[in-house]
Amino acid sequence: MHLKIKAYCLLIGFFCTGFQFTWSQDQKLADSLKIIYEKGETSGIERLELLRNLSFNEVNDIDASIKYAEELIALSKAQSNFMYLYRGYSQKGSAHRLAGDLDFALENFFKSIDAAIKADHKIGEGIGNLTVADTYSEMGNSNNASIYYEKAISILRETDNDLGLATALLNAGDEAFNTKEYELALQYFEESGALFKEKDYLIGTAYNLGNMGMVYAEQGKEALAKSNITEAIAILEELGDYYAISEYLTYMADIYLKQNKPIISLNYAERSLELAEKYRLKKQISESNLKLAELYEAAGNLPEAYSHYKDHITYRDSFVNLENVASMADIRTNFEVSQKQAEVNLLNQQKRNQLIILGFTGFLLLTLYWYYRSISKEKRRSEILLLNILPEETAQELKEKGKVQAKKFDSVTVLFTDFVGFTGYAESLPPEKLVQSVDFYFSKFDEIMDTYRLEKIKTIGDSYMSVGGLNNANSDHALRMVKAAFAILKFVNDSKLENHEDNTRFDIRIGVNTGPVVAGVVGTKKFSYDIWGDAVNIASRMESHSLPGRINISKSTYNLVKNDFECEARGEIEVKNRGQMEMFWVNASKTNFKNTPS
Numbered sequence: 275m276h277l278k279i280k281a282y283c284l285l286i287g288f289f290c291t292g293f294q295f296t297w298s299q300d301q302k303l304a305d306s307l308k309i310i311y312e313k314g315e316t317s318g319i320e321r322l323e324l325l326r327n328l329s330f331n332e333v334n335d336i337d338a339s340i341k342y343a344e345e346l347i348a349l350s351k352a353q354s355n356f357m358y359l360y361r362g363y364s365q366k367g368s369a370h371r372l373a374g375d376l377d378f379a380l381e382n383f384f385k386s387i388d389a390a391i392k393a394d395h396k397i398g399e400g401i402g403n404l405t406v407a408d409t410y411s412e413m414g415n416s417n418n419a420s421i422y423y424e425k426a427i428s429i430l431r432e433t434d435n436d437l438g439l440a441t442a443l444l445n446a447g448d449e450a451f452n453t454k455e456y457e458l459a460l461q462y463f464e465e466s467g468a469l470f471k472e473k474d475y476l477i478g479t480a481y482n483l484g485n486m487g488m489v490y491a492e493q494g495k496e497a498l499a500k501s502n503i504t505e506a507i508a509i510l511e512e513l514g515d516y517y518a519i520s521e522y523l524t525y526m527a528d529i530y531l532k533q534n535k536p537i538i539s540l541n542y543a544e545r546s547l548e549l550a551e552k553y554r555l556k557k558q559i560s561e562s563n564l565k566l567a568e569l570y571e572a573a574g575n576l577p578e579a580y581s582h583y584k585d586h587i588t589y590r591d592s593f594v595n596l597e598n599v600a601s602m603a604d605i606r607t608n609f610e611v612s613q614k615q616a617e618v619n620l621l622n623q624q625k626r627n628q629l630i631i632l633g634f635t636g637f638l639l640l641t642l643y644w645y646y647r648s649i650s651k652e653k654r655r656s657e658i659l660l661l662n663i664l665p666e667e668t669a670q671e672l673k674e675k676g677k678v679q680a681k682k683f684d685s686v687t688v689l690f691t692d693f694v695g696f697t698g699y700a701e702s703l704p705p706e707k708l709v710q711s712v713d714f715y716f717s718k719f720d721e722i723m724d725t726y727r728l729e730k731i732k733t734i735g736d737s738y739m740s741v742g743g744l745n746n747a748n749s750d751h752a753l754r755m756v757k758a759a760f761a762i763l764k765f766v767n768d769s770k771l772e773n774h775e776d777n778t779r780f781d782i783r784i785g786v787n788t789g790p791v792v793a794g795v796v797g798t799k800k801f802s803y804d805i806w807g808d809a810v811n812i813a814s815r816m817e818s819h820s821l822p823g824r825i826n827i828s829k830s831t832y833n834l835v836k837n838d839f840e841c842e843a844r845g846e847i848e849v850k851n852r853g854q855m856e857m858f859w860v861n862a863s864k865t866n867f868k869n870t871p872s
Contacts, residue, residue, distance in 0.1 A: 303331045322349055322358045329365040336554070339369040356393035360386050364398075364405065371409060372517070374556040380409045397438055400429035404442050411449050412557075419449050440469035440478055448485055456489050463489070480509035484522045496529050503529075520549040520558045524565045531569065540569050560589035567705055576702060583705035686743035687755040687788045687831060688805070688813035689728075691719070691762060693780040694822045696736040712736060715766070715780075722761045726754040731805060737817075741805055744793055752788050752834035756860055759784045759825045767823065785816025787828040815849050819857060829856040839863055 307328050310316065316324050329342035343366035350359035367382030383405040390398030407422030423446040430439040447462025463486050470478035487502030503522050510519045523546035530539040547562035549555075563586035570579035693715075703711070712733075719738050723730045728742040728751070740758070742751030762784065770779040789809030812828055820826035832841055840862045846854040 303327070307331070318353075319355075322346060322353075322355065325349070326358065326361050326365065329362075329369070334553070336369050336373045340366055343369060356389045357395060357398070360389035360393055360395060360398045360402070363389060364402065367405060367409075371405075371412065373554075376409055376413055380406065383409060396429060397433050397435045400426050400433065400435070400442070401438055403429060404438070404445065407442075407449075408445055411445070411452070416449060416453055420446075423449060436469050437473055437475055437478065440466040440473070440475070443469070444478065444482055444485065451485065451489055451492075454492075456493055459489050460486065476509055477513055477515060480506045480513070480515070481518060483509075484518065487522070488525050491525055491529055496532060500526070500529050516549045516553050517555050517558060520546045520555060520562065523549070524562060527565055527569065531572075536569065536573060540566075540573075543569055556589050560586050563589065571704055576704065580703075580705050580708065583709075587709075681794065682790065682792050683743060684790050685749075685751075685788060686741050686791050686805070686809065687752040687786060687834075688791070688810055689738075689740045689742075689755050689759060690785045690814050690817035691738045692783050692817055693736040694783060696780060699780070711779075715769075718765050719762055722758050722765070725761070726758040728754060728758055731803065741791070741793075744805075752786075752831050753838055755786055756825065756827070756831070756835050756839060757863075759786060759860070760863070763823065763825065781822035783817055783820040783822060784825045785813055785818065785820050785827070786825065786831050787813035787816050788831040788834060812852070812855070815852060815855070816857065819847055819849065825860040827858050827860055829858070832856075832858045835860070838865060 307324060311324060311328060325342050325346035329339045329346060332339040332342065343362050346362035347359060347366065350356070350362055363382045363386035367379045367386060370376075370382065371379035383402060386405065387399055387402035390396075390402050403422050404426035407419045407426055410416075410422060411419035423442060426442045427439065427446065430442055433439075443462045443466035447459045447466065450456075450459035450462060463482055467479070467482040467486075470482055483502045484506030487499045487506060490496075490502060491499035503526055507519055507522055507526075510516075510522075523542045527539045527542040527546070530536075530542065543562060543565045547559065547566060550558035550562050563582045567579045567583040567586060570576075570582060699708075716733055716738060719740075720730055723740050726742070728740050729744050731739045731741055733739070740755075742755045742758075743749075763782065766780070766782045770781070787809055789807065789812065791805040791807035791809050793803070793805045816826045816828055826844075827835070827841070835841070839860050842859040842861055844857040844859060847857050849855045
């Protein structure tokens with residue numbers, strides 16, 4: 275779980291007209307400030323402060339919050355005002371983080387640190403490091419998160435900003451909670467709670483109560499957990515902080531489930547999802563759906579459990595975006611190198627003796643070498659992930675140009691597979707069992723595609739789609755695809771024979787067609803590589819008109835493989851929206867091929 279105070283909330287201050295703002299976000303205040311903004315009568319510092327407060331208090335419309343922050347950044351640059359530049363980047367990063375766009379959030383938070391340093395703003399530097407730590411925590415990178423929490427706490431202890439320090443301690447405690455260091459988490463929470471209480475900071479007190487409640491829940495202290503979380507929710511409802519309420523509600527669902535009160539537990543989980551969907555909180559939508567899937571499965575309502583589990587997967591994948599991995603690694607590299615270079619420049623300016631400079635330079639080089647190795651590993655991993663999504667040539671084009679030009683291919687071979695009776699089985703299987711079964715098959719199919727130098731395109735439910743002939747000068751793609759189809763059939767049949775009583779083992783239909791397609795990348799978020807054209811539609815028809823355990827091919831594919839495979843003409847068959855089409859069974863190889871590429 276990640277329930278942390280948005281660090282940029284700590285810096286809200288005073289509007290130049292003298293109106294004092296509250297420490298917590300207030301949508302009503304944002305609505306009233308829009309009237310002033312739309313009049314366009316403010317300028318200078320007053321305009322900067324107005325934009326800052328608009329971006330901060332706009333909680334219902336993330337896009338509007340980002341728009342105000344971008345205007346604040348532009349005006350701050352024009353006026354060379356690094357303090358407000360820091361605030362603009364901090365606000366923008368926080369809005370992107372709330373929307374689940376972690377790469378943009380991280381980029382803006384690093385820029386906020388740089389602006390704070392230029393403004394000689396120690397508190398801002400500490401808060402900036404805290405926001406970076408929070409973002410790494412949300413990525414699941416506890417190692418990086420811990421590094422930046424330590425930086426933030428160390429810097430903020432040198433200032434008089436008790437709220438900033440309390441927030442860093444609270445969020446560090448949450449990270450300790452995530453890594454199951456419960457006693458350490460409670461120590462952080464006790465120190466932060468005392469500071470929040472002293473400053474009468476309600477949202478901090480609420481988060482502190484709620485987070486301690488979560489620790490108590492994990493320790494089995496259900497009465498303490500329920501008391502703390504109930505009190506936290508009451509405060510947060512007054513403040514309108516629905517993300518935190520949504521997450522705490524899932525914990526209340528857990529507590530009541532352990533008390534054998536499933537109906538109350540289900541009500542809390544449904545309320546959590548309702549709030550998350552209303553306010554477009556992607557991560558919490560995913561987690562609330564997972565909790566509902568678990569509750570419905572425990573109640574024996576498997577169709578409802580499966581439905582929520584699918585929604586959990588969908589939102590989880592949209593939140594953890596693979597394309598962000600490389601971007602985040604590059605962002606951290608650039609920032610760390612620039613910071614270390616700044617340290618070197620400072621030492622040179624101070625003209626310290628040569629020995630100290632050489633010693634520090636050596637340490638710096640070692641540090642940069644360590645960072646280089648760490649980031650290189652992250653980038654290698656991101657490149658591997660990218661190659662799992664795109665063909666190699668396409669992936670390279672995307673990295674070099676930032677986009678992929680659509681291409682036409684005159685002749686490729688497309689394969690579709692479909693499990694027989696899958697839908698019926700899906701209704702009676704637990705979600706985890708169903709996903710494990712599909713993964714069992716598709717992982718092997720992926721290996722087969724690699725063996726025959728073919729490209730997996732995508733999976734749609736229980737359907738698997740691949741293509742041969744993309745980015746490859748060889749003209750034998752039809753031959754390799756049919757060999758791969760036989761390898762798939764053999765694996766499916768062997769699996770069923772070895773586990774004939776397992777109700778997660780299926781029969782399979784396969785269809786293959788050869789023809790022209792257009793290929794390209796669609797989308798900028800959660801992008802995908804896909805192919806389009808009549809050849810794809812015909813391949814799908816070949817699969818739907820196949821039979822369990824058979825490979826059905828079109829006339830165009832038959833003409834390319836008939837010398838290597840024994841084929842059986844099926845005649846012309848009526849196809850919906852296509853009329854009569856010739857089809858052929860592929861029965862066996864004429865050369866007794868083995869499962870190796872030709």
